[in-house]
Amino acid sequence: MAGLRENTSGQLIILSGFVLCISLVTLAVLVNQAMITGFHSSNAVLEFPKQQIRDITSQTRESCQSMTGLALALNQSNNQGIESNYHSLFSQYKQQMAILYAGHGEEVTLSLSKMNLTSIGTNASTGGTVWVNITYNNGMTYYASEPEIIEVEP
Amino acid sequence: MDDKAQLQTLEGLGAALLITMTVVIITQSATVITPQHEMMLDVQLEQMAYDILTLLDVAPSYVMGANLTECVAGWDMNQAAIKHNSLPYLDRELSVLLPGFLYNVDMSYVRNGSLVTKNAILNGYPTEDAVVARRTVMLTNSTVTKAKGAWSIASDELQMVEVRLTVWQV
Amino acid sequence: MDFLLGVSLVLIAIGFTVQFVPGIFISGSAGEEKLGYAAYRTSCILTEDPGWWSNSTSSGTDWEKHTENVQRIGLAADDDINSRLTETPNMLSKEKLIKFKQLAETEVVRKLGLFDSVKGTQMNYGYNISFLRNDQPLVIDNYIMVRGKPLHPDQNMAKITRVVLLETGNFSVFDGRSLTTDYVNSSHANINFAGPAIENLTIQITNFNAGSDAMLINASINGSTLSSSDYTILRRQLYGNFSSYASSSPLLDNDSLRIDFNKNLFSSNKSYQIRLNFHNVTFTQQGPLFSSYEDNVEKIYEHALLVVEVW
Numbered sequence: 001m002a003g004l005r006e007n008t009s010g011q012l013i014i015l016s017g018f019v020l021c022i023s024l025v026t027l028a029v030l031v032n033q034a035m036i037t038g039f040h041s042s043n044a045v046l047e048f049p050k051q052q053i054r055d056i057t058s059q060t061r062e063s064c065q066s067m068t069g070l071a072l073a074l075n076q077s078n079n080q081g082i083e084s085n086y087h088s089l090f091s092q093y094k095q096q097m098a099i100l101y102a103g104h105g106e107e108v109t110l111s112l113s114k115m116n117l118t119s120i121g122t123n124a125s126t127g128g129t130v131w132v133n134i135t136y137n138n139g140m141t142y143y144a145s146e147p148e149i150i151e152v153e154p
Numbered sequence: 155m156d157d158k159a160q161l162q163t164l165e166g167l168g169a170a171l172l173i174t175m176t177v178v179i180i181t182q183s184a185t186v187i188t189p190q191h192e193m194m195l196d197v198q199l200e201q202m203a204y205d206i207l208t209l210l211d212v213a214p215s216y217v218m219g220a221n222l223t224e225c226v227a228g229w230d231m232n233q234a235a236i237k238h239n240s241l242p243y244l245d246r247e248l249s250v251l252l253p254g255f256l257y258n259v260d261m262s263y264v265r266n267g268s269l270v271t272k273n274a275i276l277n278g279y280p281t282e283d284a285v286v287a288r289r290t291v292m293l294t295n296s297t298v299t300k301a302k303g304a305w306s307i308a309s310d311e312l313q314m315v316e317v318r319l320t321v322w323q324v
Numbered sequence: 325m326d327f328l329l330g331v332s333l334v335l336i337a338i339g340f341t342v343q344f345v346p347g348i349f350i351s352g353s354a355g356e357e358k359l360g361y362a363a364y365r366t367s368c369i370l371t372e373d374p375g376w377w378s379n380s381t382s383s384g385t386d387w388e389k390h391t392e393n394v395q396r397i398g399l400a401a402d403d404d405i406n407s408r409l410t411e412t413p414n415m416l417s418k419e420k421l422i423k424f425k426q427l428a429e430t431e432v433v434r435k436l437g438l439f440d441s442v443k444g445t446q447m448n449y450g451y452n453i454s455f456l457r458n459d460q461p462l463v464i465d466n467y468i469m470v471r472g473k474p475l476h477p478d479q480n481m482a483k484i485t486r487v488v489l490l491e492t493g494n495f496s497v498f499d500g501r502s503l504t505t506d507y508v509n510s511s512h513a514n515i516n517f518a519g520p521a522i523e524n525l526t527i528q529i530t531n532f533n534a535g536s537d538a539m540l541i542n543a544s545i546n547g548s549t550l551s552s553s554d555y556t557i558l559r560r561q562l563y564g565n566f567s568s569y570a571s572s573s574p575l576l577d578n579d580s581l582r583i584d585f586n587k588n589l590f591s592s593n594k595s596y597q598i599r600l601n602f603h604n605v606t607f608t609q610q611g612p613l614f615s616s617y618e619d620n621v622e623k624i625y626e627h628a629l630l631v632v633e634v635w
Contacts, residue, residue: 016331023335031181051204051287058411059290067312070294074310089312093292096264096314100290103262103269103316159326166330170337177338194360198484201364205371205487209414209627213489216497216528216580217625251487251627 049106053136053143056097056108061150063093064130068152072120082117086130107137113147120154127153196285203287203321206251210244211289218247220301223291226315228301229261229274239275248275248319255321256280262316284322291315358440359482362449363634366436367484370453371630372413373398375420385410388423397435399424401491401623415625418464418491421455425467432471438634450475452633455490462628464492472633481635489625495526495582496620501533504614505607506599513600513607517617521590525617526624527598530580535604538575544599545589554589558582575605 071085078085094110101108110132117128131147211222220228225244232240239245241259248257259275293313298305307313375398377387384405387394401417402410424432433439439448455462455469462469475481496515503513517525532538540557543550552571559569560580569581583600590596597614609615 012327016327019331019335023338027177027338054413055289059292061411063292063312066292066294070310070312077309085310088310092312093314096312097290099264099267099269100262100314100316103271104288162326163329163333166326166333169330170334173334174337174341178341194482197364201367202485202487205414209487209489212412212415213625214622216530216622217489218627 047140049136049138049141049143052101052106052138056101056134056136057145057148059097060110060132060134060148064090064132064150065152067093068117068120068128069154071117072154082120083115086115086117087112101136105138107135109133109135117152120152127151196283199321199323200285200287202252203285203319204289206248207287207289207317207319210247210251211291220244220247222289222317223293223297224301226261226291226303226317227293227297227305228303229305231272231304234273234276236276236278239277241274245275252321255323257322258320260318260320262318263313280320280322281324284320287319287321289317289319291317359449359480359634362438362451363482363484363632366438366451366453366634367486367630367632369396369436370399370632371416371486371488372400372410374400374402374407374410374417376408388417388420391423391427394427394431394435397424397427397432414487415489416491416630418493418623421469421490422465422467425469425471450481450635452631454631455488455628456631457626457628462490462492464490475633475635481633483631483633486630486632488628488630490628491623492626493523493526493624494621495528495624496617497622498527498529498615498620500529500531500605500607502609502615503529503607504609504611506611506614509601510607510610511602511605513602513605514611514614515598515600515617516614517590517596517598519590519592519594519596521587524587525585525590525598526582527585527617528580528582529600530578532575532577532579532602533606533608534575534577534579535606538602538604539572540569540575540581540605541572541601541603543583543585544601545596547599550589555583555585558584572603575602 067086067089070089071082074080074085075082090110090112097108097110112130113133114131115128117130119126120128128151130150130152132150133146134144134148135146136143207222210218210225213221215221215224220243222244225241225247228243230240234240239259244259248259256277257275258273258277258280260271261274262269262271264270291314293303293305293307293315295307295309295311298307305313373396374385375387375394376385376396377383377390377393378395379390379393383395384390385398385402385408386405387397398410399416399420400410400413401415401420402412404411433448438451439446441447450473452470452472452475454471498515500513503515505512506514513529515527542552543555557569557571558566558581559573559575560566560582561576561578566580566582575581585598598617
């Protein structure tokens, strides 16, 4: 005890300095980590493309609906069947959606896998059904709805 | 001989108290301005922008006046300038829904296979913490004719338009 | 040696604080995050989901009619109860709102997940869910649209605000070109209504076949002209907002008129005929078989803010 107290070379002071340093650094790291986890987790809310996916599906449902009416109207003016008119409208739709979303680095593919529109032209009271495959990819999140079943009426 | 040691113990206690207090104060004041709070504000503003586009799009036109599709269909397709926007109807509805915020509206659409983007409402240049919301609408020959817009769409064509709303606060 | 003792005391004290005062590190990260998530999740499920109920035999999104079997509380209006999703997010149904206001507290806390489990025991969050218009809570059918407790000042909380359309009542929407007139004058619009009325009657008319200096002069019920205090008239010009319409001011083709009649005018159990007397507006469909108020009833939606606060 007396030997330590009489030691004047300052080794103890340096040692305790180190100890203090290390403990303070640990504390700082702890606090930072707490902040970073908070940052990452609320960032996740912004990063998940919920709104984009919803926009694509709801727009597809809406568009398929109005394309039915359009295809029926075209069927009466040009001599093509409702289904061929529908195919040509849908291919315009999928091309334009792909280019619009590619504009901000997102890949959207839409395809018409099946359709049942035979009753549309004949009886106005019954509707038809179309099956659309939707995929979305922004590099982080991949979403697929295969198929999205949409009931349509003119 | 050991008189001094008591004082030093007290000193140590005092120092301990000081450091603990500092740590407590720092962490507590830091929570007020931690990044996550700022992120939460971003989430809030972005959510609001999307909410507004959604409800303008889904609302039937008798609710709020023209809905988003009708507004876009009636666009004269002129590039907007500051204080001279080319979409006054949408501007009026947005100013009601976004009191105290500044916003720009751009339109993107595909013409001859390439992407065209034009300003429709320009209220200024967004700051760094601006948020962006997008929504697509579909135009056809009949919607454009009804709204007396300037789009040229043949009867067997459709035009997808992306409405981009940029919102920020000053 | 004294110095070593001091340093170890400091470290022990810091360790103690970190361990036993959860407010320092926990609230800075996980706790507050949880609140933020709870608020965000609650706002999303209320505005974007129509809700769900089910029992052993059937199910649907119309939980407001089966409040004893609610699985999920959502307020978005839905016209197809089997769809599980709604095509109209952010448009909230009046009936669901009122049932939401009436649900038992434990039910709401459990179904919206407004609690946290700490070592197996349920700790309820404090919450406040309000529907505001001009910073005032909305009142629908005498219910003040607020749920939860008032917020303590300077409490640590998470808050999220959503913009929504709220169904506040019904009105009848007519296209001016299909309204019926009578043989007396083609600028009369006649609408039948079967009393008694349980709420004010609101009639909205768009798309007039209007000539020059067209206008609405007055309204009458069963032949007797009403005084202007019995009804209010709002007018919206193309793409504008509704504002008050001064009697006999000019009317254009694209204008919309919204006329609100006091329900006391239709208190008896008999049929009423409302006649709107226009000037230089031509209605072509001639009655009898007049337009009926009930045939064109739609829901009125008004925009409002949904504020969710959790602490």
